[in-house]
Amino acid sequence: MAEVASVSRPALRPHPWLLAVLLLVLAGANTEILLSRQASSAHWLAALLQPQEAAIGDLLIAYSLAPRAAMALLCGAALGLSGSIFQTVLRNPLAEPSTLGVSAGASLALVSATLWLPEWLAWGQEAIALAGGGLGCLSAFLIARRQGMAPAALIMAGLVVSLYCGSLAALAVLYNQDNLTNLFIWQSGALFQSGWSGVHYLLPRVLLGAILAFAALRPLALLELGDQTATASGLKVGQVRAGILVIAVALGCFVVSAVGMISFIGLAAPNLARFCGARTARQRLVWAPLIGAGLLWSADSLVQLLGLVMRELPTGTATALLGAPCLLILLVHSRQRILPAVSEAGLPRASRTGAGLLGLVILLAVAVGVALFIGRGPDGWEITLPFADAHAVLQWRWPRALGALAAGGLLAIAGTALQRLTANPMASPEVLGLTSGAALGFMVQIMLLPAQAAGAGLAGAGIGAALTLAALLLIGSRAHGGPERSLLVGICLATLCSAVVTVLLSTGHPALRGLLGWLSGSTAGVTPQAALGALAALLGALLILPALLRWLAILPLGLATAGAVGVSVRPARALILTYCAVATAAATLLIGPLGFVGLMAPHIARRFGFTAPGSQFLGAVLVGAALLVVSDWIGRVAIFPWEIPAGLVSAFVGGPYFIWLMQRRGP
């Protein structure tokens, strides 16, 4: 998207080295304070080289502080390098080391081992996480193979694998609450070291990765120019892309296995480098690792300093708390262009969309019927009809079925609008940060107010979502540039909120039980009023939709085109974002921050052949609604009397189905 609107504005353009040096100086100063607490500076080297067993200060310097700093630098550099390769190769500024399912795969492996094979942990979390991450990424490659490793196909495959593994891991955790704390430590990234083994493990691997990455600079630069140019230069695009990605994936995988999930750096470091003026792949390959190393080291040393006076935060969280504002400031001030993401190639338009829509309506009706009338009781399966409802169970079933329907429809609308607006297949309601904001608000409510006094309401979630929306519009409107920037602003906000959520979760308090259900998309607590309210919201959204369709068709064509046909871009974009935000918030209040429907329903609808804007919206709404209603029913009956949250089931049902669709009708 061209950025002609704001030429007059003076650009803030720090050189990348300035940012890297600033971060490293900050980290160095922090580390100096930490070291001085253990020994005088004259003694540091002696302590490091020949620590006295009796002196705890020496030991802390030699086996904790020094390796921890080294680890932070190494991991930060590896993540920055990996992220910049990902963003270049997949030509998407939202790509990062975990995009191909590495973190989710590693997390699932580790969760499974912790819960069911804890003996294996003695072999080391590293090996288990590495195997899981590798398997996750391998699955993504296999799914995308049929489509020649096209960037969009790889991204979609990675998203599906991530969602699927993430849901499985979440499910395992839900049913094993007493083991929670351990996992959350890992998930929020803990750099605690007690010896040099971690550094010895990581250093040769990261060095090798870096050497290979720089050896692949030429093909990387060609890939950045687009598949056609690269092919014309004699590059075997699919193979080269897979080969280079393997380097990036391996780097991410090693970091994850060594210290857990440190999520934000791989995304932020290359973008920070870009906004500081690193235009080419080569420049970003140099600067992103340095900025990443500086970011992680300063975040980690800050964490340790703060830990002297208050409760210690997980480093992954501090990274988000430090990195997200950095990225936000640069987003607002920098004028460096973001490459528009590559979206999927056009799909053949189906000839009979009318019949298709009718089929989906019938499917939805059947799903609602099943959800209402078929269930399980103490005596096994039973069919309950409205006038023969001996146990009065229908009063509990209709609100959740209706709630699932409305929430599925709302999320599908928001997802479709966002994907059309930004032409980015990774766009979904969660990237706006609203769901994380709502989750954070809900948690704060639980912690500050006695639960009973706070009542049954979700006031906290509502306020959280509203504040996030306000921030999104405020910062987003200042950040001039394409809709990609709005997405990045949303991701920063989401990262900030979910970082805090993870910290709170890591305390493992039983109050989180109620929250975990909601976070995973359980409809068990939906009240009749809430369900009816959400239905009204869905109908309202559908009524407004025709007014927005013209903008949604024009805006993705770019500012110049839009201006030429008389659409004033900024208000139109802000209005559509607000529309998505309200729809998302309404759904989130009902069933929590669901991952799958908002992202996948638009893609599924497209692959059904609903490619025109209007029919894609209707198709996505029906797909999303039916998917959630069916998922909610499965979740209710599958392991009765236990519940499986609808949000998780929807990923299990929808994930493989989507993969099948991709394989069958791939472009």
Add this chain to the structure above:
Amino acid sequence: MKPVGPTRRQAVLALAAAGIMPTVKTPAAAGEPARVACTDWTAAETLLMLGIAPAGVIDKAGYARTMVEPSLPPAVVELGAGWAPNIEMLQHLGPDFILVPQWTVRQPHFPRIAPVVVLQNRSTALDAIETAKRQLPELAERFRAPRSAVEIGTRFDADLQAIRDARGTWDDRPIAYLNLNPDGRNVSIATATSLFEDVARRLGLKNAWGRQAHIWSFYVTGVEQLASIPDARLIYADQGPRTDAALRRLAENRIWNSLPAVREGRVTRIAATYPYGSLPTALRLARMLAETVSRPAPPQPGPVYG
């Protein structure tokens, strides 16, 4: 999944046949204890302490694993996950009351099935044990408990006093009570607002860990932080294979091995207890603590001395 006892099934069927809407309660005969559904383990433990078998409990397997005693009668109906007690099952069960923990959020459906009673856990003013004792009379009366609340309270105090009197004075060091993370790098340390602290204080023992940030029980941090409490005796909860894995990795941890407590053999393992339990859990923890501090720590298995 869990099978339901035939008597319960018959009762439910009879109820259904009579066409009684579950929201309209038939008053139970005087003297008969109330039928109470529990949405957490502490609630179930509290009921059993009052001499009442709960009508239904969430996650029975988890209860057996975590609470150990008092054990649940097999006839108790399974209500599913703690984060989403099965509403249709509750409806079938038709209890007189639903006993929920203080931190329950967003269960707007419960009051339509039965009156909801909130089990207090701790507050800024009262610790967990005191809170539980204060609430017992109210619960005993509402649930028509066969055992008197006053008697239970007195008995608890007497039991605790007996444990305190019997405890030896081998070692007056402050104690840090830990959960070991299987990564061998992190530990969770019980804070001043934990059940450990409540029990230790009543036994005349001192919690070595003074730092805390809020009202939840554990402080999660790296092993090296234990260096800040060199005099402490370390007691860790045995969480089965996870603890075994942690110990194997800690054996290679230079900082752990250089901790004074580890070098001097002041590390002991006791069985895990539910950190948010009530009086029975507190007594169980008290017995184990008293036994542990009454004798020197036994040699650790494996190469912990490094």
